[in-house]
Amino acid sequence: MVGRKEIAQLAGVSKTTVTRVLSGEGAVSKETQEKINRIIKETGYTHNVIARNMAKRRQSNMLALLVPDITNSYYTEIFSAMSNAGREYGLIISVYNINQTNVDEVIGEVIANRAMGIVNMGLVPITHESLRRVESANIKFVYTGIRNKEPFAVKMNYYTAMKDVILRLKENGCRSIGFMFGMKENLLHDNKVKAFKEILLSCDCKYSDKSILLGKYPSKSAVLTGYLKAKELYADGIPYDALFCLNDMMAIGAMRGVRECGHRVPEDVSIVGFDNIVMGNYCEPPIATIGYNIQEEAKAYVDYCTGNLSAESVEVVCRFIPRASIRGVQ
Amino acid sequence: MVGRKEIAQLAGVSKTTVTRVLSGEGAVSKETQEKINRIIKETGYTHNVIARNMAKRRQSNMLALLVPDITNSYYTEIFSAMSNAGREYGLIISVYNINQTNVDEVIGEVIANRAMGIVNMGLVPITHESLRRVESANIKFVYTGIRNKEPFAVKMNYYTAMKDVILRLKENGCRSIGFMFGMKENLLHDNKVKAFKEILLSCDCKYSDKSILLGKYPSKSAVLTGYLKAKELYADGIPYDALFCLNDMMAIGAMRGVRECGHRVPEDVSIVGFDNIVMGNYCEPPIATIGYNIQEEAKAYVDYCTGNLSAESVEVVCRFIPRASIRGVQ
DNA sequence: CTGTTAGCGCCTTCAC
DNA sequence: GTGAAGGCGCTAACAG
Numbered sequence: 001m002v003g004r005k006e007i008a009q010l011a012g013v014s015k016t017t018v019t020r021v022l023s024g025e026g027a028v029s030k031e032t033q034e035k036i037n038r039i040i041k042e043t044g045y046t047h048n049v050i051a052r053n054m055a056k057r058r059q060s061n062m063l064a065l066l067v068p069d070i071t072n073s074y075y076t077e078i079f080s081a082m083s084n085a086g087r088e089y090g091l092i093i094s095v096y097n098i099n100q101t102n103v104d105e106v107i108g109e110v111i112a113n114r115a116m117g118i119v120n121m122g123l124v125p126i127t128h129e130s131l132r133r134v135e136s137a138n139i140k141f142v143y144t145g146i147r148n149k150e151p152f153a154v155k156m157n158y159y160t161a162m163k164d165v166i167l168r169l170k171e172n173g174c175r176s177i178g179f180m181f182g183m184k185e186n187l188l189h190d191n192k193v194k195a196f197k198e199i200l201l202s203c204d205c206k207y208s209d210k211s212i213l214l215g216k217y218p219s220k221s222a223v224l225t226g227y228l229k230a231k232e233l234y235a236d237g238i239p240y241d242a243l244f245c246l247n248d249m250m251a252i253g254a255m256r257g258v259r260e261c262g263h264r265v266p267e268d269v270s271i272v273g274f275d276n277i278v279m280g281n282y283c284e285p286p287i288a289t290i291g292y293n294i295q296e297e298a299k300a301y302v303d304y305c306t307g308n309l310s311a312e313s314v315e316v317v318c319r320f321i322p323r324a325s326i327r328g329v330q
Numbered sequence: 331m332v333g334r335k336e337i338a339q340l341a342g343v344s345k346t347t348v349t350r351v352l353s354g355e356g357a358v359s360k361e362t363q364e365k366i367n368r369i370i371k372e373t374g375y376t377h378n379v380i381a382r383n384m385a386k387r388r389q390s391n392m393l394a395l396l397v398p399d400i401t402n403s404y405y406t407e408i409f410s411a412m413s414n415a416g417r418e419y420g421l422i423i424s425v426y427n428i429n430q431t432n433v434d435e436v437i438g439e440v441i442a443n444r445a446m447g448i449v450n451m452g453l454v455p456i457t458h459e460s461l462r463r464v465e466s467a468n469i470k471f472v473y474t475g476i477r478n479k480e481p482f483a484v485k486m487n488y489y490t491a492m493k494d495v496i497l498r499l500k501e502n503g504c505r506s507i508g509f510m511f512g513m514k515e516n517l518l519h520d521n522k523v524k525a526f527k528e529i530l531l532s533c534d535c536k537y538s539d540k541s542i543l544l545g546k547y548p549s550k551s552a553v554l555t556g557y558l559k560a561k562e563l564y565a566d567g568i569p570y571d572a573l574f575c576l577n578d579m580m581a582i583g584a585m586r587g588v589r590e591c592g593h594r595v596p597e598d599v600s601i602v603g604f605d606n607i608v609m610g611n612y613c614e615p616p617i618a619t620i621g622y623n624i625q626e627e628a629k630a631y632v633d634y635c636t637g638n639l640s641a642e643s644v645e646v647v648c649r650f651i652p653r654a655s656i657r658g659v660q
Numbered sequence: 661c662t663g664t665t666a667g668c669g670c671c672t673t674c675a676c
Numbered sequence: 677g678t679g680a681a682g683g684c685g686c687t688a689a690c691a692g
Contacts, residue, residue: 343678343679344678344679344680345679345680346678346679346680347677347678347679350677350678356677356678357677357678358677358678359677359678362677362678381684384684384685384686385683385684386684387684388684388685
């Protein structure tokens with residue numbers, strides 16, 4: 001494979017001059033510029049990004065995306081949007097599935113690869129030791145899930161959208177609304193559940209400890225968690241006539257579980273998820289959800305990690321997307 | 331961030347000795363070994379993979395996975411399996427969504443990043459120029475879709491599994507079986523369609539040009555393609571009482587389309603996909619499919635790219651997984 | 661406008 | 677068992 005040296009020789013100039021036309025910085029005469037470009041094309045030379053990263057910033061062009069459940073297509077959509085947003089900077093997004101046991105190992109690997117940033121959507125706490133290492137490696141860190149006193153965060157304001165849902169459910173005769181969640185450990189950090197409680201109370205709806213339904217997510221996948229929990233809950237009766245699910249994948253699983261228990265969605269049970277994943281629209285029935293602007297969210301991550309965003313946090317707007325999985329929607 | 335030099339100084343040894351304990355190669359006395367390890371731990375030193383790659387192999391530890399439709403969760407599952415298989419080698423898998431217009435650009439980016447391998451699951455042809463560059467950059471190349479005279483390939487033998495399906499459909503009274511495909515350009519390269527034709531003819535089933543149903547995949551997503559095509563086909567009647575779909579995502583879309591036209595699955599139309607994605611099991615009804623061992627497939631890719639597989643090709647076994655989307659399955 | 665020099669952090673070869 | 681020197685391919689700073 002031909003390198004910068006060879007093309008410098010062929011063009012009869014120094015390596016530095018080649019660098020200049022490659023990077024577009026520094027003045028080079030039109031003539032030599034054209035000559036060099038021609039030779040680059042002829043030889044099929046491709047600049048070496050890893051060497052450049054090494055020399056220029058001592059960091060790679062990689063951005064690590066840490067997710068709790070890689071089978072959840074929401075994260076695929078985020079990944080895809082981040083890839084697009086990162087293209088202009090030549091970023092590479094790499095996705096890591098993290099859990100309680102592998103977080104610190106994964107973060108170690110990310111540091112070893114000198115990522116320029118970490119977007120943490122995971123649902124497990126990270127040790128201070130790891131965070132210290134991240135910081136000292138000068139790696140940007142974004143959290144979206146569990147709070148860690150980090151400098152930058154993307155905040156979702158679920159309140160309004162969730163209130164829309166609950167009012168709609170109430171209008172259509174739902175009396176007992178549950179929230180299907182994951183493992184207890186994450187309750188403290190969760191804004192959805194917090195909003196859920198506040199809204200139910202402010203709307204004179206029934207609320208108790210039993211309104212929050214715990215499951216094994218994220219140690220099991222969301223869809224499986226939803227399925228298993230629904231089978232357990234609805235085996236002999238209909239304890240909740242409406243169900244919020246932590247995300248659409250869980251809602252899909254829950255819907256199947258409810259059905260297998262012989263109940264109908266939405267006639268017996270209304271179901272609503274979060275994330276507005278594409279698949280939600282193809283289910284039978286299509287799943288009502290709370291959606292956000294994924295492009296915007298992804299862009300915020302990328303912009304922050306590349307240093308093109310100075311704000312301390314970004315707030316993403318959420319909206320209710322009614323579909324046939326809840327009563328009263330055609 | 332502390333580097334190799336500092337820890338060498340702290341330990342009172344040379345940088346080379348530090349490298350020796352880091353890489354585990356070369357003899358070092360137990361004493362200094364322990365001392366160095368202790369200091370590494372204390373300082374929170376993390377070895378620099380990009381510098382190592384640069385010095386050692388002039389290649390990165392990245393493996394590029396090129397896919398036609400990133401929204402298809404089959405590729406997420408492949409990605410996930412490859413990540414697991416690659417962990418022991420410290421590989422990073424990065425996923426690229428390719429299409430007719432961006433292939434060569436993407437390949438250029440992959441070369442610039444000095445990937446160690448490319449696994450091409452895309453459905454668009456790659457220019458000879460690009461292939462030449464890949465080769466001269468000493469990057470391993472695996473193709474699974476479109477054939478390019480490459481040295482290594484993973485082959486799927488669909489025949490037996492598809493025959494199982496077709497016999498089952500026939501048994502259950504299906505008379506007119508269609509194959510929902512993507513764009514015409516890819517027909518030549520496709521083994522599924524080829525097997526489909528052969529089996530239909532050998533089983534005395536109806537076969538004609540009309541048995542192959544063309545759609546916009548992969549320029550549109552699989553699920554959307556399936557949906558749109560089904561709406562078109564089933565708007566006023568039931569031209570096919572059974573439908574193979576190129577993949578499960580397409581099958582999911584098709585099922586929704588068939589339903590919206592007022593027909594029932596499987597009573598009016600039997601549907602079967604390929605890939606055995608997890609979601610297929612949660613649909614209503616669950617989707618029959620032809621599945622493969624994804625772990626095995628992914629491992630073959632990784633092993634080949636890391637040089638741990640000398641075979642010229644690998645054959646992956648396919649099997650029919652009956653589910654309620656076809657008649658006669660409970 | 662162009663070239664020379666000195667790194668980046670690591671690995672490898674050779675010498676002790 | 678250990679160290680010094682040179683090189684990977686590129687960028688940066690300085691000097692013409």
